[in-house]
Amino acid sequence: SSGCSSLRRRRCRRPAALVSSTMCRAAAAGAAAIAAALSWRPASAFGTGAGTASGAMALSPCLASLEACVQQTGVEQFAELHRWLLQSPLEPSRADRAALSLATSVQSSQLELAAFVLFRDLGLALLARALELLLLCRGSDSACGQPLPHIEQVYGLRDALEARIVSLSPGYAPDAGTRSAVIRTGRNIRNDLDRFARAPAPGAEEGGASGLLTRIAELAHLVGRRTRMLSHMLGMHAWVRTLRVPGRGAPVFVLHDEYTSWLDMVETLVGVMVRNGQKALTFVEVGISAEPFQHTLLQEFSGLQYIGLALDPGSADATAAAVQQRRYQLFQEAQARTQAFAVAGRSVVHFATSGALSANLPRDALDLVLLDLSGDGVQEVQQELAMWETRVKPGGILAARGFGPEWPESLQAVLAHRHGNDMHMSVGGGLWWFVEPEEE
Numbered sequence: 001s002s003g004c005s006s007l008r009r010r011r012c013r014r015p016a017a018l019v020s021s022t023m024c025r026a027a028a029a030g031a032a033a034i035a036a037a038l039s040w041r042p043a044s045a046f047g048t049g050a051g052t053a054s055g056a057m058a059l060s061p062c063l064a065s066l067e068a069c070v071q072q073t074g075v076e077q078f079a080e081l082h083r084w085l086l087q088s089p090l091e092p093s094r095a096d097r098a099a100l101s102l103a104t105s106v107q108s109s110q111l112e113l114a115a116f117v118l119f120r121d122l123g124l125a126l127l128a129r130a131l132e133l134l135l136l137c138r139g140s141d142s143a144c145g146q147p148l149p150h151i152e153q154v155y156g157l158r159d160a161l162e163a164r165i166v167s168l169s170p171g172y173a174p175d176a177g178t179r180s181a182v183i184r185t186g187r188n189i190r191n192d193l194d195r196f197a198r199a200p201a202p203g204a205e206e207g208g209a210s211g212l213l214t215r216i217a218e219l220a221h222l223v224g225r226r227t228r229m230l231s232h233m234l235g236m237h238a239w240v241r242t243l244r245v246p247g248r249g250a251p252v253f254v255l256h257d258e259y260t261s262w263l264d265m266v267e268t269l270v271g272v273m274v275r276n277g278q279k280a281l282t283f284v285e286v287g288i289s290a291e292p293f294q295h296t297l298l299q300e301f302s303g304l305q306y307i308g309l310a311l312d313p314g315s316a317d318a319t320a321a322a323v324q325q326r327r328y329q330l331f332q333e334a335q336a337r338t339q340a341f342a343v344a345g346r347s348v349v350h351f352a353t354s355g356a357l358s359a360n361l362p363r364d365a366l367d368l369v370l371l372d373l374s375g376d377g378v379q380e381v382q383q384e385l386a387m388w389e390t391r392v393k394p395g396g397i398l399a400a401r402g403f404g405p406e407w408p409e410s411l412q413a414v415l416a417h418r419h420g421n422d423m424h425m426s427v428g429g430g431l432w433w434f435v436e437p438e439e440e
Helices: 009-013 031-038 066-073 076-086 094-099 110-138 147-155 157-168 179-198 209-240 262-275 294-300 318-337 339-343 354-359 378-389 408-418
Strands: 252-255 281-286 304-311 347-352 366-372 392-401 422-425 430-434
Touching: 066 076, 066 110, 076 110, 076 209, 110 147, 110 157, 110 179, 110 209, 147 157, 147 179, 147 209, 157 179, 179 209, 209 252, 262 281, 262 294, 262 366, 262 392, 262 430, 281 354, 281 378, 294 304, 294 318, 304 318, 304 354, 318 339, 318 347, 339 347, 347 354, 354 378, 366 378, 378 392, 378 408
Parallel strands: 252 422, 281 304, 281 366, 304 347, 366 392
Antiparallel strands: 392 430, 422 430
16 A cells, blocks of 8 residues: 555645645546646656566566556555656646746746656656556565565666766756756655665565565655655745845745655754754744644654644734634644643643743743744734744744745745845745844
8 A cells, every 4th residue: 555554654744735635535536637638658768677577577567558557456545646646747836936926938947847757757667666566466476475676676767767867967057046956856866766775675574565565655655755846946946036135135045855844844853953962942833733743743852842822813803703713722722632741741832922922931042933924914923033033042943834925924024034144944834044142
């Protein structure tokens, strides 16, 4: 199975832009039309693999007739993975450009277009290998119980990938900001294949052929994720070049392709702090999210202390009342999720205004603060940034969600606040920077 049950739990929390919802729930409408529009044919580079396997594995019959193999297996998770891979982007994300009203005349380079086809075809080739293994095992073929030839067949795709990446490298426009992202994605996929080949062959206790089948399917899924991330990152390159602070120039952005959501960003930041020797740290979430990630963080990092704030809108009008009701519900849900850690003194959740909580916390005391900037105006965001930055230790991190073309107010406020300083960005509106000591 290549569905969510067989993937690591954190990988199924990815945003829809990167991980298709069909991978976590069935949503097959329009898949046939998409497949027809792409008119996919196997690339010659992936038509034949290296290795010593014979018969079906050497010739890769499923790659020549992938749809037929998917239907023959009758496994819905593979059908979902096939549809999702067919929907892999073939150009930089146009959603980002449309949101920013960028000129529609922006053209993708030949490097970009060729790389997207290459990565899509590699994902489909990996799926073909998984299907072939499954069909061999169903037919009681003795090759089913011999994992090494199958691993060699998969790893044989690496040489074809490397050759194609090298051949694409000259086809880029200097200073277009695309070459490094494309080549980095190719290298990341190459490293994924290396890790797959280095991992011990699954034994009987790890499911044998079933375990290997899952690993190949997960590798195909990983290639699809990296392709979607590349599409997003190239779209973000186009967006970042349009950003200016009047009279102050352009800000400095660091685009992180290792973060696939703001949730992943937060988890990674906490993990890096802990690995760097910070065993005890205090994390404040200002504007509790509906995402139930607090329990996971507290469980994974034993030295973490969590303070959550469900924001009280502090107004009596009808609109505020509805917002207040929803936020109070989030407050109650967060309380319930973190109850066990509250008893141990590691978690506390409040329902109050941002100013009220900030006033009760000392300056330079927090290691990490996460702000929700998605629903506020320019002035409110500027006040939040200035207020909470003083509560973070020098060298600590001020992070936020709700930053991007979809949130123009927070975008304007953050750019004005951080002009001339670097900002780290993630997919899904994530943002962070190190807090500097105040100048005396």
